[in-house]
Amino acid sequence: MSFLLSAYQTLRPLLFQMSPETAHGVAFTLGKLAQPIPGAMGLLSAIAGKPSPNLAREVCGLRFASPLGLAAGLDKGAELLPIWKALGFGFVEIGTVTPRPQPGNPKPRLFRIPSEGLILNRMGFNSEGAEIVAQRLKHRPSGLIIGGNIGKNKVTPEEQALDDYRAAYRLIAPEVDYIAINISSPNTPGLRRLQAPEALKPLLEGLLVTRQEMGLEHQPIFVKLAPDLAFEELDAIVDVIGASGMNGIIATNTTLDRGIVSEANRPKVEAWGDGGLSGVGLKPKAQDVNRRILQRLPVGLKFMACGGISTGEDARQALTDGAALVQIYSALIFQGPGLAAEINRGF
Ligand SMILES: Cc1cc2nc3c(=O)[nH]c(=O)nc-3n(C[C@H](O)[C@H](O)[C@H](O)COP(=O)(O)O)c2cc1C
Structure with a gap:
Protein backbone atom coordinates (compact mmCIF):
# COMPACT_ATOMS: atom_id res chain seq x y z
CA MET A 1 0.00 0.00 0.00
CA SER A 2 1.28 3.47 -0.86
CA PHE A 3 2.44 5.89 1.81
CA LEU A 4 -0.49 8.27 1.21
CA LEU A 5 -3.09 5.49 1.45
CA SER A 6 -1.70 4.14 4.73
CA ALA A 7 -1.18 7.64 6.19
CA TYR A 8 -4.87 8.36 5.49
CA GLN A 9 -5.93 5.14 7.21
CA THR A 10 -4.18 6.42 10.33
CA LEU A 11 -5.73 9.88 10.05
CA ARG A 12 -9.21 8.80 9.03
CA PRO A 13 -10.59 7.91 12.49
CA LEU A 14 -9.75 11.44 13.63
CA LEU A 15 -11.34 13.05 10.57
CA PHE A 16 -14.40 10.82 10.81
CA GLN A 17 -14.98 11.89 14.42
CA MET A 18 -15.80 15.31 13.05
CA SER A 19 -19.02 16.04 11.21
CA PRO A 20 -18.52 15.43 7.47
CA GLU A 21 -18.69 19.11 6.66
CA THR A 22 -16.23 20.06 9.44
CA ALA A 23 -13.82 17.39 8.18
CA HIS A 24 -14.18 18.80 4.66
CA GLY A 25 -13.44 22.29 6.00
CA VAL A 26 -10.36 21.10 7.95
CA ALA A 27 -8.98 19.22 4.92
CA PHE A 28 -9.51 22.24 2.67
CA THR A 29 -7.90 24.62 5.18
CA LEU A 30 -4.84 22.36 5.42
CA GLY A 31 -4.71 22.09 1.62
CA LYS A 32 -4.91 25.85 1.16
CA LEU A 33 -2.12 26.34 3.71
CA ALA A 34 0.12 23.73 2.05
CA GLN A 35 -0.39 24.83 -1.56
CA PRO A 36 1.71 28.03 -1.53
CA ILE A 37 4.66 26.50 0.37
CA PRO A 38 7.59 26.43 -2.06
CA GLY A 39 8.36 22.87 -3.14
CA ALA A 40 5.32 21.38 -1.36
CA MET A 41 3.42 20.43 -4.51
CA GLY A 42 6.56 18.91 -6.07
CA LEU A 43 7.08 16.85 -2.95
CA LEU A 44 3.43 15.73 -2.88
CA SER A 45 3.61 14.75 -6.52
CA ALA A 46 6.81 12.78 -5.88
CA ILE A 47 5.17 10.95 -2.96
CA ALA A 48 1.93 10.22 -4.86
CA GLY A 49 3.65 9.30 -8.13
CA LYS A 50 3.01 11.03 -11.45
CA PRO A 51 0.65 9.36 -13.95
CA SER A 52 2.61 7.18 -16.36
CA PRO A 53 3.07 8.94 -19.74
CA ASN A 54 1.20 6.14 -21.51
CA LEU A 55 -1.98 7.11 -19.63
CA ALA A 56 -2.10 10.43 -21.49
CA ARG A 57 -4.90 10.77 -24.01
CA GLU A 58 -6.65 13.28 -26.18
CA VAL A 59 -10.41 13.66 -25.81
CA CYS A 60 -12.38 16.34 -27.68
CA GLY A 61 -9.09 17.96 -28.64
CA LEU A 62 -7.96 18.25 -25.00
CA ARG A 63 -4.80 16.57 -23.71
CA PHE A 64 -5.41 14.67 -20.43
CA ALA A 65 -2.36 13.46 -18.45
CA SER A 66 -4.60 10.71 -17.05
CA PRO A 67 -8.19 9.62 -17.81
CA LEU A 68 -8.97 9.93 -14.09
CA GLY A 69 -10.77 13.05 -12.93
CA LEU A 70 -12.21 14.51 -9.76
CA ALA A 71 -16.01 14.67 -10.06
CA ALA A 72 -17.96 17.86 -9.46
CA GLY A 73 -18.93 18.92 -5.97
CA LEU A 74 -15.75 18.38 -3.98
CA ASP A 75 -13.84 21.48 -5.11
CA LYS A 76 -16.81 23.64 -6.00
CA GLY A 77 -14.81 26.87 -5.85
CA ALA A 78 -11.60 25.72 -7.61
CA GLU A 79 -9.57 26.22 -4.44
CA LEU A 80 -7.22 23.24 -4.47
CA LEU A 81 -6.30 22.77 -8.14
CA PRO A 82 -2.51 22.42 -7.60
CA ILE A 83 -3.17 19.70 -5.00
CA TRP A 84 -5.40 17.64 -7.31
CA LYS A 85 -2.78 17.89 -10.02
CA ALA A 86 0.00 16.81 -7.63
CA LEU A 87 -2.13 13.85 -6.50
CA GLY A 88 -2.25 12.52 -10.07
CA PHE A 89 -5.66 13.60 -11.37
CA GLY A 90 -5.72 14.27 -15.10
CA PHE A 91 -8.66 16.62 -14.72
CA VAL A 92 -10.91 18.31 -12.19
CA GLU A 93 -14.52 19.32 -12.63
CA ILE A 94 -15.08 22.39 -10.47
CA GLY A 95 -18.57 23.46 -9.38
CA THR A 96 -21.43 23.20 -9.51
CA VAL A 97 -21.15 26.97 -9.83
CA THR A 98 -24.36 29.02 -9.84
CA PRO A 99 -24.49 32.45 -11.51
CA ARG A 100 -25.11 34.30 -8.23
CA PRO A 101 -23.80 33.29 -4.78
CA GLN A 102 -26.13 31.16 -2.66
CA PRO A 103 -25.69 29.38 0.69
CA GLY A 104 -27.16 25.98 -0.22
CA ASN A 105 -29.41 24.02 2.13
CA PRO A 106 -29.34 24.34 5.94
CA LYS A 107 -26.89 22.09 7.80
CA PRO A 108 -26.61 19.20 8.47
CA ARG A 109 -26.68 18.32 4.78
CA LEU A 110 -23.84 15.81 4.42
CA PHE A 111 -23.72 12.30 5.95
CA ARG A 112 -21.49 9.25 5.57
CA ILE A 113 -21.91 5.49 6.04
CA PRO A 114 -18.27 4.31 6.28
CA SER A 115 -19.17 0.62 6.56
CA GLU A 116 -20.73 0.80 3.08
CA GLY A 117 -18.59 3.50 1.48
CA LEU A 118 -21.73 5.60 0.93
CA ILE A 119 -22.41 9.33 1.20
CA LEU A 120 -25.76 11.11 1.42
CA ASN A 121 -25.77 14.78 0.52
CA ARG A 122 -28.29 17.55 0.07
CA MET A 123 -25.80 20.39 -0.21
CA GLY A 124 -28.10 22.23 -2.63
CA PHE A 125 -25.45 24.05 -4.69
CA ASN A 126 -23.67 26.07 -2.01
CA SER A 127 -21.74 28.36 -4.33
CA GLU A 128 -19.67 31.52 -4.10
CA GLY A 129 -21.15 32.46 -7.46
CA ALA A 130 -19.62 32.50 -10.91
CA GLU A 131 -17.81 35.84 -10.63
CA ILE A 132 -15.64 34.87 -7.67
CA VAL A 133 -14.89 31.39 -9.03
CA ALA A 134 -14.02 32.80 -12.47
CA GLN A 135 -11.57 35.22 -10.83
CA ARG A 136 -9.90 32.37 -8.93
CA LEU A 137 -9.60 30.31 -12.12
CA LYS A 138 -7.42 33.00 -13.66
CA HIS A 139 -4.62 31.59 -11.48
CA ARG A 140 -5.18 27.96 -12.48
CA PRO A 141 -2.16 25.65 -12.77
CA SER A 142 -1.00 24.50 -16.20
CA GLY A 143 -1.05 20.84 -17.27
CA LEU A 144 -4.38 20.07 -15.56
CA ILE A 145 -7.60 19.94 -17.56
CA ILE A 146 -10.39 21.84 -15.83
CA GLY A 147 -14.10 21.40 -16.40
CA GLY A 148 -16.60 23.98 -15.22
CA ASN A 149 -19.83 22.43 -13.96
CA ILE A 150 -22.65 25.00 -14.00
CA GLY A 151 -26.17 25.06 -12.58
CA LYS A 152 -29.01 27.40 -11.78
CA ASN A 153 -29.79 29.34 -8.62
CA LYS A 154 -32.48 27.86 -6.40
CA VAL A 155 -34.72 30.95 -6.60
CA GLN A 160 -35.90 30.98 -16.67
CA ALA A 161 -33.28 28.27 -16.21
CA LEU A 162 -31.60 29.04 -19.55
CA ASP A 163 -30.86 32.62 -18.40
CA ASP A 164 -29.03 31.24 -15.36
CA TYR A 165 -27.01 28.65 -17.29
CA ARG A 166 -26.08 31.37 -19.79
CA ALA A 167 -25.02 33.78 -17.07
CA ALA A 168 -22.81 31.15 -15.42
CA TYR A 169 -21.49 30.01 -18.81
CA ARG A 170 -20.43 33.52 -19.84
CA LEU A 171 -18.27 33.90 -16.73
CA ILE A 172 -16.91 30.36 -16.32
CA ALA A 173 -16.42 29.10 -19.89
CA PRO A 174 -13.55 31.47 -20.79
CA GLU A 175 -11.55 30.17 -17.80
CA VAL A 176 -11.97 26.38 -18.26
CA ASP A 177 -11.32 23.64 -20.84
CA TYR A 178 -14.79 22.11 -20.95
CA ILE A 179 -18.23 22.84 -19.56
CA ALA A 180 -20.59 20.42 -17.82
CA ILE A 181 -24.28 21.26 -17.70
CA ASN A 182 -25.67 19.94 -14.45
CA ILE A 183 -29.35 19.10 -14.82
CA SER A 184 -29.21 16.08 -12.53
CA SER A 185 -28.66 17.23 -8.95
CA PRO A 186 -31.57 15.98 -6.84
CA ASN A 187 -31.12 18.82 -4.34
CA THR A 188 -32.36 21.80 -6.35
CA PRO A 189 -36.13 21.55 -6.66
CA GLY A 190 -37.22 20.95 -10.28
CA LEU A 191 -33.67 20.75 -11.68
CA ARG A 192 -34.01 17.17 -12.87
CA ARG A 193 -37.12 18.11 -14.85
CA LEU A 194 -34.74 19.92 -17.23
CA GLN A 195 -33.69 16.44 -18.38
CA ALA A 196 -37.08 15.93 -20.06
CA PRO A 197 -36.57 16.18 -23.85
CA GLU A 198 -39.05 19.06 -24.27
CA ALA A 199 -37.15 21.13 -21.66
CA LEU A 200 -33.68 19.87 -22.57
CA LYS A 201 -33.79 20.68 -26.28
CA PRO A 202 -34.31 24.46 -25.94
CA LEU A 203 -31.84 24.59 -23.03
CA LEU A 204 -29.06 22.97 -25.06
CA GLU A 205 -29.89 24.96 -28.20
CA GLY A 206 -29.80 28.19 -26.20
CA LEU A 207 -26.42 27.35 -24.68
CA LEU A 208 -24.96 26.49 -28.06
CA VAL A 209 -26.02 29.93 -29.32
CA THR A 210 -24.19 31.50 -26.38
CA ARG A 211 -21.12 29.33 -27.07
CA GLN A 212 -21.09 30.57 -30.65
CA GLU A 213 -21.64 34.21 -29.65
CA MET A 214 -18.59 33.92 -27.42
CA GLY A 215 -16.44 32.33 -30.12
CA LEU A 216 -15.99 29.18 -28.04
CA GLU A 217 -17.29 26.71 -30.68
CA HIS A 218 -14.28 24.46 -30.12
CA GLN A 219 -14.76 24.17 -26.37
CA PRO A 220 -16.60 20.93 -25.51
CA ILE A 221 -19.84 20.90 -23.53
CA PHE A 222 -20.97 17.80 -21.65
CA VAL A 223 -24.39 17.13 -20.11
CA LYS A 224 -24.48 15.42 -16.71
CA LEU A 225 -27.33 12.96 -16.14
CA ALA A 226 -28.98 11.23 -13.18
CA PRO A 227 -29.00 7.47 -12.53
CA ASP A 228 -32.72 7.46 -11.75
CA LEU A 229 -34.14 7.61 -15.27
CA ALA A 230 -36.20 4.82 -16.81
CA PHE A 231 -34.36 3.40 -19.83
CA GLU A 232 -36.99 4.74 -22.26
CA GLU A 233 -36.56 8.25 -20.84
CA LEU A 234 -32.80 7.86 -20.94
CA ASP A 235 -32.87 6.80 -24.60
CA ALA A 236 -34.95 9.85 -25.54
CA ILE A 237 -32.56 12.13 -23.62
CA VAL A 238 -29.47 10.62 -25.25
CA ASP A 239 -31.12 11.15 -28.64
CA VAL A 240 -31.75 14.84 -27.87
CA ILE A 241 -28.16 15.31 -26.68
CA GLY A 242 -26.83 13.38 -29.68
CA ALA A 243 -28.73 15.56 -32.13
CA SER A 244 -28.02 18.82 -30.32
CA GLY A 245 -24.38 19.49 -31.16
CA MET A 246 -23.21 18.87 -27.59
CA ASN A 247 -19.94 16.96 -27.23
CA GLY A 248 -20.80 14.30 -24.72
CA ILE A 249 -22.41 12.99 -21.55
CA ILE A 250 -21.30 12.52 -17.95
CA ALA A 251 -23.19 9.90 -15.93
CA THR A 252 -24.08 9.52 -13.23
CA ASN A 253 -24.94 12.02 -10.53
CA THR A 254 -26.17 10.81 -7.11
CA THR A 255 -29.23 8.56 -6.76
CA LEU A 256 -32.48 9.03 -4.87
CA ASP A 257 -32.86 5.25 -4.62
CA ARG A 258 -32.60 4.19 -0.94
CA GLY A 259 -32.51 0.57 -2.11
CA ILE A 260 -28.73 0.81 -2.55
CA VAL A 261 -28.34 1.07 1.24
CA SER A 262 -28.21 -2.17 3.27
CA GLU A 263 -31.39 -2.94 5.19
CA ALA A 264 -29.54 -2.52 8.47
CA ASN A 265 -28.63 1.08 7.66
CA ARG A 266 -31.79 2.07 5.81
CA PRO A 267 -33.74 3.38 8.87
CA LYS A 268 -30.79 5.64 9.73
CA VAL A 269 -30.62 6.95 6.17
CA GLU A 270 -34.39 7.49 6.07
CA ALA A 271 -34.07 9.51 9.29
CA TRP A 272 -31.38 11.72 7.74
CA GLY A 273 -33.99 12.80 5.20
CA ASP A 274 -33.70 14.07 1.63
CA GLY A 275 -30.59 13.88 -0.51
CA GLY A 276 -28.67 11.94 -3.14
CA LEU A 277 -26.60 8.84 -2.42
CA SER A 278 -23.18 8.16 -3.89
CA GLY A 279 -20.35 5.68 -3.41
CA VAL A 280 -19.73 1.96 -3.78
CA GLY A 281 -23.42 0.94 -3.71
CA LEU A 282 -24.18 3.23 -6.65
CA LYS A 283 -21.84 1.31 -8.95
CA PRO A 284 -24.20 -1.37 -10.35
CA LYS A 285 -26.90 1.21 -11.09
CA ALA A 286 -24.44 3.67 -12.62
CA GLN A 287 -22.88 0.87 -14.68
CA ASP A 288 -26.28 -0.12 -16.12
CA VAL A 289 -27.02 3.48 -17.03
CA ASN A 290 -23.54 3.98 -18.50
CA ARG A 291 -23.82 0.90 -20.69
CA ARG A 292 -27.27 1.92 -21.92
CA ILE A 293 -25.99 5.39 -22.82
CA LEU A 294 -22.91 3.97 -24.55
CA GLN A 295 -25.07 1.66 -26.69
CA ARG A 296 -26.99 4.65 -28.01
CA LEU A 297 -24.50 7.50 -28.02
CA PRO A 298 -23.74 8.62 -31.57
CA VAL A 299 -20.18 8.04 -32.76
CA GLY A 300 -18.11 11.13 -32.10
CA LEU A 301 -19.73 12.02 -28.78
CA LYS A 302 -17.64 11.25 -25.71
CA PHE A 303 -18.65 9.70 -22.42
CA MET A 304 -17.36 10.25 -18.88
CA ALA A 305 -18.22 7.48 -16.39
CA CYS A 306 -18.96 8.39 -12.78
CA GLY A 307 -20.70 6.70 -9.86
CA GLY A 308 -19.31 4.23 -7.36
CA ILE A 309 -15.87 3.90 -8.95
CA SER A 310 -13.51 3.04 -6.10
CA THR A 311 -10.69 0.86 -7.45
CA GLY A 312 -8.32 0.70 -10.40
CA GLU A 313 -10.31 -2.28 -11.62
CA ASP A 314 -13.60 -0.28 -11.57
CA ALA A 315 -11.96 2.52 -13.51
CA ARG A 316 -10.43 0.15 -16.04
CA GLN A 317 -13.81 -1.55 -16.51
CA ALA A 318 -15.46 1.80 -17.27
CA LEU A 319 -12.89 2.48 -19.97
CA THR A 320 -13.35 -1.04 -21.37
CA ASP A 321 -17.11 -0.39 -21.51
CA GLY A 322 -16.38 2.57 -23.75
CA ALA A 323 -15.95 5.60 -21.49
CA ALA A 324 -13.27 8.04 -22.60
CA LEU A 325 -12.70 9.32 -19.07
CA VAL A 326 -13.71 8.43 -15.50
CA GLN A 327 -14.48 10.52 -12.43
CA ILE A 328 -14.44 9.76 -8.71
CA TYR A 329 -15.70 11.52 -5.60
CA SER A 330 -16.99 9.39 -2.69
CA ALA A 331 -14.18 6.81 -2.79
CA LEU A 332 -11.69 9.61 -2.20
CA ILE A 333 -13.42 10.47 1.08
CA PHE A 334 -13.12 6.89 2.32
CA GLN A 335 -9.71 5.96 0.88
CA GLY A 336 -7.98 9.33 0.94
CA PRO A 337 -5.82 11.39 -1.39
CA GLY A 338 -3.54 8.50 -2.36
CA LEU A 339 -6.40 6.92 -4.31
CA ALA A 340 -5.82 8.89 -7.51
CA ALA A 341 -2.28 7.59 -7.95
CA GLU A 342 -3.43 4.10 -6.95
CA ILE A 343 -6.09 4.12 -9.68
CA ASN A 344 -3.55 5.49 -12.16
CA ARG A 345 -1.37 2.49 -11.38
CA GLY A 346 -4.42 0.21 -11.74
CA PHE A 347 -5.08 1.41 -15.29
C1 LIG B 1 -21.08 15.91 -1.16
C2 LIG B 1 -21.32 15.81 -2.64
C3 LIG B 1 -21.55 16.96 -3.37
C4 LIG B 1 -21.77 16.87 -4.75
N1 LIG B 1 -21.96 18.03 -5.46
C5 LIG B 1 -22.13 17.95 -6.80
C6 LIG B 1 -22.29 19.13 -7.56
O1 LIG B 1 -22.24 20.25 -7.04
N2 LIG B 1 -22.48 19.00 -8.90
C7 LIG B 1 -22.52 17.78 -9.53
O2 LIG B 1 -22.67 17.73 -10.75
N3 LIG B 1 -22.34 16.64 -8.82
C8 LIG B 1 -22.16 16.71 -7.48
N4 LIG B 1 -21.98 15.56 -6.77
C9 LIG B 1 -22.06 14.25 -7.48
C10 LIG B 1 -20.70 13.72 -7.87
O3 LIG B 1 -20.06 14.57 -8.78
C11 LIG B 1 -20.84 12.33 -8.50
O4 LIG B 1 -21.61 12.44 -9.67
C12 LIG B 1 -21.52 11.32 -7.57
O5 LIG B 1 -21.07 11.51 -6.24
C13 LIG B 1 -21.25 9.87 -7.99
O6 LIG B 1 -19.87 9.57 -7.94
P1 LIG B 1 -19.18 8.82 -6.69
O7 LIG B 1 -19.99 7.59 -6.40
O8 LIG B 1 -17.78 8.53 -7.15
O9 LIG B 1 -19.21 9.77 -5.55
C14 LIG B 1 -21.76 15.61 -5.41
C15 LIG B 1 -21.50 14.45 -4.65
C16 LIG B 1 -21.28 14.54 -3.29
C17 LIG B 1 -21.00 13.29 -2.51
Missing part, protein backbone atom coordinates in the same frame (compact mmCIF):
# COMPACT_ATOMS: atom_id res chain seq x y z
CA THR A 156 -34.70 31.02 -10.41
CA PRO A 157 -37.95 29.62 -11.81
CA GLU A 158 -37.58 26.59 -14.09
CA GLU A 159 -38.85 28.59 -17.10
